[in-house]
Amino acid sequence: MSEPFVDLAVVTTPSGVLVLGMAGWIDQWPEHGDPLSVRATAAAEQGGGHLHEPEDGPSQEWFCEAVAVPAAAGRPLKVRAQTWDSYDGQVIALLEVDLGLPWPGDLGGEPVRLGDLPVDRCGMVLGDARALDSFVGLSGESIDGLADVTYWGKYEDDAHARFGGKRTPQYGGQGPYGRLELPLREAHELADRIRSWAPRSGLVVSMDARTHFHLLQRDGEIHPLLAGQIELDGSQVLQLGWEPGDHSMRHRGERAWDQVYAVTLERAGTTTVLRWTIPAETDDPE
Known part of the structure; x- marks a missing residue:
């Protein structure tokens, strides 16, 4: 792969264990x-490993999966990527994390395969294992009692004239109209009013509780690679997204259709890096 690396962010691992x-x-x-x-800590103590359900059998389709590795606890870890142009724009083809640790002398020089992961249509999270225990996900409760209401579609301008709001930021253009950081009750009432008013099939209305998952996605909407970041329990956590067209054409089906990609530990000079390789379409085996 000849594309240069792009710096994405840094993550921190106070516990000394990194999870993808x-x-x-x-x-x-x-x-x-x-x-x-x-x-994750148990896997890291063995040098790293693939976490999945069930623990004592093959990875179950449409279920929890992650990779955990040891990482430096006292310094930021640089995350970077190589990219390629897919169906809807640039996507990540190689993710690399500098783990801040020396390469173990007993491993020789060859990559160590930890397992493989599918590209989750909801994105991937990279962060400290202990901090992620408190992660509030897709269907969780609002972490601050607030919610965001957005709407878009054929009648969005008419709805904006009636219900107000502003365009939300989005990389490469403007996102949907929205009213953000509303108290939960007010957000529910506003979303219900818009839905009741909207002509049938002419407007999409979304009411999103402000979970960690939602905040990461919202932050990622302004990044060309859909990379969003928040602070969680004193650590920097990163979420990575893939364009819908790319996921639909190349990753849809995930593990159920064997759309999984190798995660390895590799030597970079004297240091250890974590790499997740998602081949460009031209590199895929027939």
Whole structure:
């Protein structure tokens, strides 16, 4: 792959354990046994590993998956990517994280395969294992008692004239109209009023509680690679998204259709990096 690397962000791991996992499932781990941090720490103590359900069998389709590795606890970890132009624009083809640790001398020089992960249509989360135990996901409760209401479609200008709001920021243009950071009750009432007014099939209305998942996605909407970041329990957490067209054409079906991609530990000079390789379409095996 000849494309140059693009710097995305830095993440921090106060616990010394880094997790790359499916964003749609990060808050679901406690429902199936030990918290994510417990399982991730155990894997990191072995040098890194693939976390999945069930623990004692092959990865279950449409379920929790993540990779956990040891990482430096006292310094920011640089995250960067190589990209390629897919169906709707640029997407990540190689994700790399500098783990801030020396390459173990007993591993030789060859990459260590930890497992493979699908591209979650809800995005991927990269962050500290212990911090992610408190992650509020897609269907969780608002973390601040607030919610965002957005609407778009054929009659969006008529709705804007009646209900107000502003265009939300979006990379490469303007997003839908919205009224953000409303108290939950007010947000529900506004969304119901817009839905009741809207001509049938002429307007889409979304009421999103301000969860960690929602805040990451909102922040990512202004980034060309849909990379959003928040602070969670004193650590910097990053979420990565893929364009809908790319996911639909190349990643749809995920593990159920064997759309999974290798995660490795690799040597970069004297340091250790985590790499997740999602081949460009021209590089895919036939």
